[in-house]
Amino acid sequence: MGKILVTGGAGYVGAHACKALSRAGHTPITFDNYSTGWRDAVRFGPAEEGDLMDRARLDEVFAAHAPDAVMHFAALSQVGESVREPGRYWLENVTGAVNLAEAAVAAGCGRFIFSSTCATYGDQDGVVLDEETPQRPENPYGASKRAIEEILRDFEAAHGLRHVIFRYFNVAGADPEGEVGEQHEPETHLIPLMLDAIDGKRDALTVFGTDYDTPDGTCIRDYVHVCDLADAHVLGYGWLDKGGPSRAFNLGTGHGYSVREVIEHSRRVTNRSVPVVEGARRAGDAVRLVSGSERAKAELGWTPARSSLDRMIEDAWHWHQTGRFER
């Protein structure tokens, strides 16, 4: 069983990964500055407060815990914001990852699992995006993540730091037991915003662009359940623990849904109407991002068992109605 330093363990995906790691018998040690995460979300192992920009603090935490691996979730992660504030994305995402990789190498921790994204691929004229697809990000967020992937390859060559890169598609849903869930402030993600509109916490959901070249004019994304992602991280740790080589894996289902289809499914699952207004395109949005995820299934034995759209909306709705983190 391993000790795993989880940066961003107080955030949405990181907290679900901590639960899955702890269930599998590992010890997740959260490292977080609580900028977008929640102290209440750290329920499955110890917490260390700190900022990735502070290399000395990272060294202290590595010395205190001697982790067997790092899982690096902490990042700035909003496409639209990255277009408006590219400097922050390049500075914080890249510097944070370099500090973490250097601290891991200095401490003799040789395994690194990284949260990358399908935004590193960009639009590719309707082809299914598999791991061999050339990466052509269309926004500073995706570009910063692609840069970190390159940095990890350099660190392996120079220092033997082995890595697993997970390129997530669109994460959705929540822990079905309701212990943790998705809560961003301000919220920018489609499904939680829609649930807010459904129960009157906001006036309406704005659809960002209805004139895209897709069957119904709205953008298409491949949604994957956060608990399936969390399970993939446990498998990724096992892969490196058994001596597996550095590898990149997509995590998606291979099925894309348009914004209008997500609205329709939400209407059905919640049995409520969804107030919607049509708005302008959001800068930086790709038209269509759909995964080829055969590699993760074949090589890691990963199954996105909970990733039907209805199930993700159901679990998100359950959390929306029953859970809430407080500052």
Ligand SMILES: NC(=O)c1ccc[n+]([C@@H]2O[C@H](COP(=O)([O-])OP(=O)(O)OC[C@H]3O[C@@H](n4cnc5c(N)ncnc54)[C@H](O)[C@@H]3O)[C@@H](O)[C@H]2O)c1
């Ligand atoms: N949510 C998605 O749909 C999605 C899709 C693809 C990739 N990802 C990636 O997954 C990761 C997690 O995303 P999320 O949705 O859970 O985000 P989140 O904002 O909920 O979590 C990020 C966590 O990192 C912490 N953090 C941020 N900057 C930090 C710093 N400098 N030092 C220490 N802690 C810091 C935050 O406080 C927060 O707890 C990100 O790397 C993101 O790019 C997310």
Ligand SMILES: O=c1ccn([C@@H]2O[C@H](COP(=O)(O)OP(=O)(O)O[C@H]3O[C@H](CO)[C@@H](O)[C@H](O)[C@H]3O)[C@@H](O)[C@H]2O)c(=O)[nH]1
């Ligand atoms: O109020 C809203 C919010 C979103 N959308 C649309 O819904 C889709 C999904 O948007 P969102 O939930 O914001 O996700 P993405 O912008 O696709 O980005 C998420 O998914 C990426 C992978 O695709 C990750 O890398 C990012 O970190 C994560 O924020 C997009 O077409 C948006 O234009 C709307 O129409 N209205």
